[in-house]
Amino acid sequence: xxxxxxxxxxxxxxxxxxxxxxxxxxxxxxxxxxxxxxxxxxxxxxxxxxxxxxxxxxxxxxxxxxxxxxxxxxxxxxxxxxxxxxxxxxxxxxxxxxxxxxxxxxxxxxxxxxxxxxxxxxxxxxxxxxxxxxxxxxxxxxxxxxxxxxxxxx
Numbered sequence: 497x498x499x500x501x502x503x504x505x506x507x508x509x510x511x512x513x514x515x516x517x518x519x520x521x522x523x524x525x526x527x528x529x530x531x532x533x534x535x536x537x538x539x540x541x542x543x544x545x546x547x548x549x550x551x552x553x554x555x556x557x558x559x560x561x562x563x564x565x566x567x568x569x570x571x572x573x574x575x576x577x578x579x580x581x582x583x584x585x586x587x588x589x590x591x592x593x594x595x596x597x598x599x600x601x602x603x604x605x606x607x608x609x610x611x612x613x614x615x616x617x618x619x620x621x622x623x624x625x626x627x628x629x630x631x632x633x634x635x636x637x638x639x640x641x642x643x644x645x646x647x648x649x650x
Contacts, residue, residue, distance in 0.1 A: 511537070512547045512607035519550055519604035527554045545574035546607035549619050553604055556626060565626045571619045578613040589614070590647050598649075601625065617646055624650045 511534055518527040531554040534543065543551075552567035581589055593600055601621045610618075620639045627636035628650065640650050 512544060512550075515547060515550045515554070516604050516607055519553060524554070524557055528558065531555070544607050545571045545612070545615055545619070546605040546610050548574060549605045549615065549622070550607075552619075552622060552626075553602065556622060557602070559629075561626045561629045565623060565630070568619055568623045568626065572616070572623070575612050575616045575619065578611075578616070581613060586646075593646065593648065617643070617648070621648055621650070 511530060515527060515530045515534065518524075518530055527550075531551045534547065534551055537543075548567050548571035552564040552571060555561075555564035555567060580586070596603075601618060603618075605615055605618060620642055624636045624639040624643060627633070627639070636650070643650060
């Protein structure tokens with residue numbers, strides 16, 4: 497717990513980076529400790545869509561699907577309605593997604609460089625998985641239709 501005690505004075509951007517790094521390294525226990533701290537701070541602070549997604553990803557990996565869904569819905573609200581990718585961008589994005597496959601959904605979003613439209617896709621992808629794991633397939637259906645335009649099968 498001393499780890500988090502030293503970071504109490506850290507701003508949201510520093511905690512964003514710590515959470516991203518822990519998830520990128522696959523250190524789920526550290527990610528959980530940071531997420532727990534961020535959830536407490538969320539009562540008085542607002543975080544970026546990437547941080548909300550990364551908290552949701554941490555909860556999802558801990559099989560806390562309702563908590564994950566709550567954070568993902570918040571992340572979705574924070575992502576503005578960016579225009580869709582043009583034909584060339586979409587083609588290359590689909591190619592990149594196909595190279596990584598279904599595991600791409602489990603990568604954390606970089607709080608410093610995740611484009612909003614791409615973040616929206618990743619947020620909704622993890623939302624769909626959370627809803628399916630909760631047995632709420634009908635609620636996931638519109639999200640699954642959205643994802644199908646990017647050749648993402650859930």
